[in-house]
Amino acid sequence: MTLTRRSFLAGTGAGALAALAHPIAASARGLLTDPTLDAVIERALSAATRAGATYADVRVVRQQREALYAREDKLVGVESSDSYGIGVRVLAGGAWGFASTPRVTPAEAARIATAAVGVARANAKLLRTPVVLAPEPAHVDVWQTPMTKDPFKIPLEDKVDLLLALNREVMAVPGVRFAASFHEATSEWKRFASSEGASIEQRIVRIGPGYEATAIDDKLGTFASRAHDLPPRQAGWEYVTDSSLLADARRIGQEAVEKLRAPSVTAGPRDLVIAPSNLWLTVHESIGHPTELDRALGYEANFAGTSFATPDLLHKLQLAAPHLTFYADKTTPGGLATCGYDDDGVATQRWNLVERGVFVGYQTTREQAAWIGEPRSRGTAYADGFGAFPFQRMPNVSLAPGARTRSLDDLVAATDDGILIIGRGSWSIDHQRKNFQFGNQLAYEIKRGRRTRMLKDVAYHASTIQFWNACDLVGGADSWELGGAMADGKGEPVQLNPISHGCPPARFKQIDVVNTGRP
Amino acid sequence: MLLQAKARAITGRVLARIAKTAGATARVRLSSTRGGYTRFAVNTVTAAAETEDVTLSVTIALGQRAAEAATNQLDDGALDDVVARALRFARLVPENPEAMAPLGAQRYGKGPTADPHTARAAAVDRAPLAQVALDQARAAKVTIAGFIEHAHESISLASSAGLWAHHESTRGAASCSARTPDATGAGWAGAVAHRLVDLDGAALARVAIDKAQRSAQPKKLEPGRYTVILEPAATASLVSFVIGALDAREADEGRSCFSTPGGGTRIGEKLFPDTIVLRSDPTDAPLGARPFDDAGVPLAPRTWIDRGALTGLVTDPYWAQHQHRAATGAPNGWSLAGGGSTREALIAGVKRGVLITRFWYLGLLDPRTLAATGLTRDGVFLIEDGAIAGPVNNFRFNQSALDVLASCDALGQTAITRVDAGFPFRAPWLRTHDFNLASISEAV
Numbered sequence: 001m002t003l004t005r006r007s008f009l010a011g012t013g014a015g016a017l018a019a020l021a022h023p024i025a026a027s028a029r030g031l032l033t034d035p036t037l038d039a040v041i042e043r044a045l046s047a048a049t050r051a052g053a054t055y056a057d058v059r060v061v062r063q064q065r066e067a068l069y070a071r072e073d074k075l076v077g078v079e080s081s082d083s084y085g086i087g088v089r090v091l092a093g094g095a096w097g098f099a100s101t102p103r104v105t106p107a108e109a110a111r112i113a114t115a116a117v118g119v120a121r122a123n124a125k126l127l128r129t130p131v132v133l134a135p136e137p138a139h140v141d142v143w144q145t146p147m148t149k150d151p152f153k154i155p156l157e158d159k160v161d162l163l164l165a166l167n168r169e170v171m172a173v174p175g176v177r178f179a180a181s182f183h184e185a186t187s188e189w190k191r192f193a194s195s196e197g198a199s200i201e202q203r204i205v206r207i208g209p210g211y212e213a214t215a216i217d218d219k220l221g222t223f224a225s226r227a228h229d230l231p232p233r234q235a236g237w238e239y240v241t242d243s244s245l246l247a248d249a250r251r252i253g254q255e256a257v258e259k260l261r262a263p264s265v266t267a268g269p270r271d272l273v274i275a276p277s278n279l280w281l282t283v284h285e286s287i288g289h290p291t292e293l294d295r296a297l298g299y300e301a302n303f304a305g306t307s308f309a310t311p312d313l314l315h316k317l318q319l320a321a322p323h324l325t326f327y328a329d330k331t332t333p334g335g336l337a338t339c340g341y342d343d344d345g346v347a348t349q350r351w352n353l354v355e356r357g358v359f360v361g362y363q364t365t366r367e368q369a370a371w372i373g374e375p376r377s378r379g380t381a382y383a384d385g386f387g388a389f390p391f392q393r394m395p396n397v398s399l400a401p402g403a404r405t406r407s408l409d410d411l412v413a414a415t416d417d418g419i420l421i422i423g424r425g426s427w428s429i430d431h432q433r434k435n436f437q438f439g440n441q442l443a444y445e446i447k448r449g450r451r452t453r454m455l456k457d458v459a460y461h462a463s464t465i466q467f468w469n470a471c472d473l474v475g476g477a478d479s480w481e482l483g484g485a486m487a488d489g490k491g492e493p494v495q496l497n498p499i500s501h502g503c504p505p506a507r508f509k510q511i512d513v514v515n516t517g518r519p
Numbered sequence: 520m521l522l523q524a525k526a527r528a529i530t531g532r533v534l535a536r537i538a539k540t541a542g543a544t545a546r547v548r549l550s551s552t553r554g555g556y557t558r559f560a561v562n563t564v565t566a567a568a569e570t571e572d573v574t575l576s577v578t579i580a581l582g583q584r585a586a587e588a589a590t591n592q593l594d595d596g597a598l599d600d601v602v603a604r605a606l607r608f609a610r611l612v613p614e615n616p617e618a619m620a621p622l623g624a625q626r627y628g629k630g631p632t633a634d635p636h637t638a639r640a641a642a643v644d645r646a647p648l649a650q651v652a653l654d655q656a657r658a659a660k661v662t663i664a665g666f667i668e669h670a671h672e673s674i675s676l677a678s679s680a681g682l683w684a685h686h687e688s689t690r691g692a693a694s695c696s697a698r699t700p701d702a703t704g705a706g707w708a709g710a711v712a713h714r715l716v717d718l719d720g721a722a723l724a725r726v727a728i729d730k731a732q733r734s735a736q737p738k739k740l741e742p743g744r745y746t747v748i749l750e751p752a753a754t755a756s757l758v759s760f761v762i763g764a765l766d767a768r769e770a771d772e773g774r775s776c777f778s779t780p781g782g783g784t785r786i787g788e789k790l791f792p793d794t795i796v797l798r799s800d801p802t803d804a805p806l807g808a809r810p811f812d813d814a815g816v817p818l819a820p821r822t823w824i825d826r827g828a829l830t831g832l833v834t835d836p837y838w839a840q841h842q843h844r845a846a847t848g849a850p851n852g853w854s855l856a857g858g859g860s861t862r863e864a865l866i867a868g869v870k871r872g873v874l875i876t877r878f879w880y881l882g883l884l885d886p887r888t889l890a891a892t893g894l895t896r897d898g899v900f901l902i903e904d905g906a907i908a909g910p911v912n913n914f915r916f917n918q919s920a921l922d923v924l925a926s927c928d929a930l931g932q933t934a935i936t937r938v939d940a941g942f943p944f945r946a947p948w949l950r951t952h953d954f955n956l957a958s959i960s961e962a963v
Contacts (some may be wrong), residue, residue, distance in 0.1 A: 074615050080604050081589035085572065097642075098568035102591045112569075119555075119567045122642035126649055128563035156611045164613075178772065216773045221780025222887060223773060299560040301664040302696040302707075303940065305879070305896075305962070387570040426882040428915075430894045432962035435915050437892050439884065459884065459892075461915070461958060492558055492666040494940050512958075516884040519892075519917035519955055 036106065041193045044088050044109035049195060051117035053090035053097075055133060057194040058113075059343065060086050060104060061386035064187040066152060070163035071180050072171060078156070085386035088113045092120035094130025100387040134369035134377045136346050138197035143340025145205040146333070147236025151185035152205075154237045159183050162209070162240065166249050170213040173253030175260070177223075181211035183240070184232070184486070186498075190343075198345040206336055206498055208232030208486050209240050211249070213256040224259035224456070226252050226441055229277040229423045231483045233334045233500070255442060255454075262454040264517050265443065269510040271418035272460055273411045276475075278421045278440050279399070280483030280501035286464040287319075287326045288397035288501065290433040291353045292490075293362040293371060304490045305431025308464065309359055311372055317359040320468035325400040326354040328363055330379060335396035336484045336498035337382075343390035346379035353397065357469070365392045384495040391491060396484075398502035402474040408505040411473055415507060418446040419458065424483075426459065426516070437461040437514060457517030467508060475504030520638070521551040521573065521673050523685045529593055530677035533577055536602045537679060540581075543606065545679045546621045548576040548813065553638075554670030557645040562656055562663055564649060567642055579605040580621070583614035617837045621678035622815045630686055631804030634714040637689035638671035645669070648720035652695050655724040661731055663724065665695030669715050676815045686809040691715040692937060695723055696897060697731035698963070704737075704910070705963050706730025707877060707897035709752065711935040711943045713804050730876065730898040733910060739959070740901055740911035746872030747954040748865050748902070749923075751934040753895075755946035756878045758855050759938045760889050760920040761797070765823055767832035771842065776889050776921060777829060784832065791827035791924045794858055798822050799850030805935055806943045808852030816848030823850075824924075857947035858930030865931055865950050867905040873956065874900040874907065878916075881939070889920040894960050913960035926952045 041058050048056035062084045069077035085102040086109055097120025099112035167179035185207045192200045212227040228248060233239050274282070289307070294300055296307040309317065320326070330348035332338050341347055344366040353361045362368075366377040382393035412420060423441025430436070443458035444451045462470075484500030521529070530547045537545045553571040557564060576589040579602070586608030590601040645667045656663035669691040676684040694709030708726035712718055749757070769775040770784040777785045801810040801818040810818055814836060823831055831847065839846035866874065881893035894915050901908040931948030938944050 074617060075612050076615055076617055078586040078608050078612050079589070080587070080608060081576075082601070082604075083572075083574075083589075083591045085591065095564060096566050098566070098570075100568070100570045100572075102572050115569055119569055119642045122646050123557070123564045123567050126559065126564040126646060126653060128561075156608060160612060178774070214774055218773060218781060221773070221778065223778075297561065298662060298664060298698070299565060301560060301662075301698060301705075302558075302666055302694060308962075387568075387572050389566050389568050391566065426884050426892065428880045428882045428892045428894070430913065430915070430960040430962035431879050431896050434962060435894065435958060435960040437915060437917075439882075457885070463961070492940070493556060493668065514917065514957070516890060516892075516917065517888075519884065519890045519919065519957070 039106045040104055040109045043106040044113040045195050047110035047113035048090045048117055051114045053092045053117050055091040055195055057089050059190050059192050059386060061190040063385060067184045068159050068163055069182050070167055072167055075160055087386045088116045090116045090120050091131055092117045093124030095120045095123035095127045096131060098389045131367050132370055133366040136366060139341060139345060139347060140199045141340060142201045144203040145234050147205060149237035151207050151237045152187060165246060166211045169249030170253040173250055173257060175215045175257035176213050176253040177216040178214040184208045192345050194345055200341045200345055202339055204234060204339055206232060206234050207239055209245060213253040215256040215260050217260050224256055226256035226259060228252055232336060232486050234336050234338055235334055258454050259456055262456040265455045265458045265513060265515050267513055267515045270513045271415055272421055272508045272511050273415055273418055274421045275408055275505050276481035276483060276503050277423045279503045279506060281424050281427055282438055283397060283399050283501045283503055285429040286433055286436055288394045291362050292392055293364050293368045294392045303492050308432050308434050313359055315360055318357050319354050319359045319465055320357040321471045322357040324357050324468060324471060325352060327352045328395045328397050330395040332396045334482055335500040337396045337500060342379040342381045343383050344377060344381040346377045348379045351378060363392060363395060368392060382497055388495050393497040394499055396500045401477040401480040401504040405476040405478060407475060407479050411505050411507050412446055412451055413449040415446045416448055420444040420446055420451055434463045457515045459514045459516050461512045461514050470508045471506050472509055473507040479504045520553050520671055526675035526685060530675060533598055534677060534679055537579060540606060542581055544580045544621050546578040547677045549675045550574050552670050552672045555641060556668035557649050558666050559649050560664035562653055575601060577601050577605045579609045580618055581609050583616060583618045584609050584612050585615060585618040586612055619836045621680045622682045623680035624682060625815055625817050627684060627810040627817050630801060630810040631808060633671060633687040634689045637669050637691055637715040640669045640715050648693055651720045652724040655728055656697060659728045661697045661699055661728055663695055663697045667693045682815045684811045684815050688807055689713050690807045691718055693718040693720060693723055695727045697727040699731050699735045703963055704731045704735025705897045706734060709936055711937055713807055734898040737910040737912050742956050742958050744953045744955055746869050746952045748874045749949045750876050751946045751948060752877040752936040753875045754949045755936045755938050755944040756881050757920045757923050758946060760883060760891055762853055764889060765833050767834040768838045770832055776887055785829050786831060789828040792927055793826045794930055795824055795827045795924050796856035797824035798854050800852040803852035806852040806945060812849040816846055818848045818850055854945040855947060857933040860929045860931045862931060862948060865929055865948055866902055869902045869905060872902045874902055891920055892917050913962055914956035915958045915960055916955055917957045918955045923951050
């Protein structure tokens with residue numbers, strides 16, 4: 001059986017894609033050898049120009065996804081999806097227009113390019129200020145995810161075996177009634193070309209395994225779940241095999257059972273020690289989103305909201321304690337938003353958003369740079385498929401580690417009375433990114449420098465500026481971890497952006513703790 | 520767009536390929552969409568698009584081994600590939616005792632039909648809706664942002680056992696948000712319809728602008744437990760948690776708010792007042808409903824909460840077989856029944872309370888109680904002695920969605936909103952008590 005299954009997958013482990021740690025010059029054809037693509041791109045750009053576009057770009061995008069789902073002792077779902085198409089974006093009369101098609105042919109490319117110009121002309125009548133793009137060199141390049149084992153070339157049976165083994169381990173814990181595990185891998189291949197001469201080909205591979213244990217107490221009529229904290233990552237299959245997913249499974253099951261009988265937290269202000277597995281999401285919501293320039297200026301006011309971090313506060317607002325620096329970085333190794341070039345064709349970068357506690361920077365695109373007088377885009381445009389209009393999306397945004405070597409245990413040891421928060425639970429923040437409330441996977445009471453009993457029904461609630469200014473200790477570089485999620489929503493229609501956030505553990509003084517079991 | 524004849528031909532070509540493999544059974548789902556949208560913000564148009572796509576999804580089973588593959592390409596090579604992928608994976612996976620045989624031919628009730636004008640709509644049809652909102656905002660000296668979209672969609676289902684289902688629909692939605700120049704007032708209005716012509720851009724802009732102006736310069740109101748009146752969008756956001764919890768398997772397995780200690784479910788239990796009636800209706804055109812679910816299970820109008828009592832839970836075909844019950848299918852066309860109270864009557868019955876326009880960023884805190892959190896936005900007003908006293912600050916709430924319905928004492932007119940940009944839900948104005956507005960949000 002094993003040999004038969006393996007023989008189905010040509011190449012398998014031996015067919016791992018050669019890793020490219022750095023972008024290379026695109027003297028070769030690139031990653032996909034479809035002989036019609038050059039003609040497709042040429043027809044789209046020339047049709048757009050002929051129809052009156054002053055700028056045009058084409059993205060040919062192929063997205064693949066493989067997903068497996070297991071519950072208890074059975075594999076209940078296997079999915080393999082493949083999507084391919086063209087999106088053409090133009091400027092005509094100073095306004096944007098966009099059209100897309102799943103039919104990747106020169107004739108279709110020309111048709112949608114002309115249609116996109118028609119859309120732009122309809123919009124131009126409603127326009128107040130013409131769109132102006134910040135200059136960017138016309139890059140010609142190839143970039144792809146550095147990895148050693150392409151997850152799409154790993155035998156299916158390896159993934160099935162892993163999921164069933166995870167569930168078996170979790171279910172071996174007395175009191176655990178249910179187990180759910182999953183594996184997801186995505187491949188985003190795209191070729192970008194513009195009327196300015198850019199030609200960029202990229203392949204980004206992301207992987208996200210996970211599982212959850214659910215324990216039930218029939219007599220009490222109650223239940224509790226515990227999900228593993230391993231975040232998704234831009235990586236190959238080696239990320240899964242190098243992880244502690246399987247080794248942790250018994251502990252995860254035991255923690256679900258322990259949650260059932262853990263005492264409910266007493267609400268009130270407490271000192272919090274927050275592990276990176278929880279804090280990354282707080283960074284995302286309270287630092288990442290407010291520093292999106294389109295949001296801050298009102299461009300997302302109808303749905304995603306606006307921001308407290310308005311341009312008049314640049315270099316003035318003490319957003320966080322002076323020992324904290326947050327940076328945006330679309331080059332972070334393994335980051336889900338990492339790539340060589342954004343969907344405007346801008347080379348990716350790293351820069352500070354909050355420097356020594358002061359709000360100093362925004363995330364921008366080519367359209368937005370001039371809005372705050374910056375000469376160049378920060379390279380944060382993204383579209384989540386060939387049919388999606390590229391707009392400003394969050395890069396990886398991270399909290400820099402502290403200068404001193406400090407671990408999570410060191411922070412606990414330094415805390416006399418507090419709560420340790422681990423893992424991602426519920427999350428919610430207001431539409432200007434101040435009032436937030438975050439749950440968790442696990443919470444423990446800290447007494448006299450020691451982690452003591454587990455607590456349940458814990459969430460912390462704060463206002464962004466108060467919270468980050470209440471941070472008095474952070475971990476060092478060795479304690480810094482990268483969290484993240486495959487799907488951050490923004491825009492209308494909603495587009496999903498994969499995103500990572502790194503942070504050390506940190507301690508916060510006197511933060512409001514809410515009891516979610518007795519709201 | 521894939522009309523019926525073409526869709527049937529494509530699914531036939533897929534099934535013919537699968538028939539060559541002895542013992543293989545299959546389900547084929549083919550969906551297509553063509554549509555467009557226009558966005559505007561800071562009193563100007565910002566983006567617009569015309570898009571189309573198709574998804575062909577093939578699930579092949581070899582006995583109890585099953586796998587699904589999908590593509591958006593429909594040429595012969597793509598059909599060969601998608602069948603080969605599903606077949607290859609089906610041969611590799613272990614047996615799944617929960618895999619169900621594909622459905623054969625079914626009888627479906629008549630569903631809503633597509634609107635030809637909406638099906639043909641383009642950027643020039645959206646522009647007037649945006650134009651009227653932009654004009655009103657300039658005249659009122661407020662800042663406006665909004666979104667207009669429409670789509671023509673089809674879904675077809677076929678199986679190796681003889682299933683055939685096809686449905687075409689259209690949908691449209693428009694919404695806008697206005698903000699006052701001093702950044703202290705914000706208002707929103709939105710509407711969903713299956714015909715673009717039913718969307719009144721002028722009326723939506725009027726409501727959003729009026730609400731922004733009336734909510735400006737809010738007074739501080741302390742957090743606490745209040746009587747609240749929820750506008751339909753706010754009701755829909757909260758009650759969607761109840762819809763999400765109507766799962767028979769989770770309840771039977773003891774991990775649902777509808778489980779009972781010691782086993783069993785709360786079906787038959789009266790949980791809410793008589794006025795609470797929650798229905799699904801696959802013939803409800805404005806809700807974009809259709810008469811079958813993604814597996815091809817026929818859907819009929821059904822009441823899930825009747826005069827306050829839980830009457831049933833959503834049961835998929837596997838769980839129905841396991842429990843020796845009938846499958847309900849996955850319902851669509853959700854409505855919470857309204858009542859006879861006007862907005863004025865709802866307000867007149869409140870000594871001291873809060874009127875809430877809509878919520879933002881809701882999250883489930885506890886599946887045992889359906890406790891949820893979230894925030895108010897775009898207009899919160901204090902009610903005193905049966906009248907609006909004035910605008911107040913926004914709040915975060917921590918509140919059980921079940922308790923919202925249990926404490927409901929009056930219902931008003933219904934309206935359709937898309938819950939968090941998701942499914943359309945017809946929900947009423949709703950008055951309830953002891954609603955936990957837990958902390959102040961400074962956001963406007």
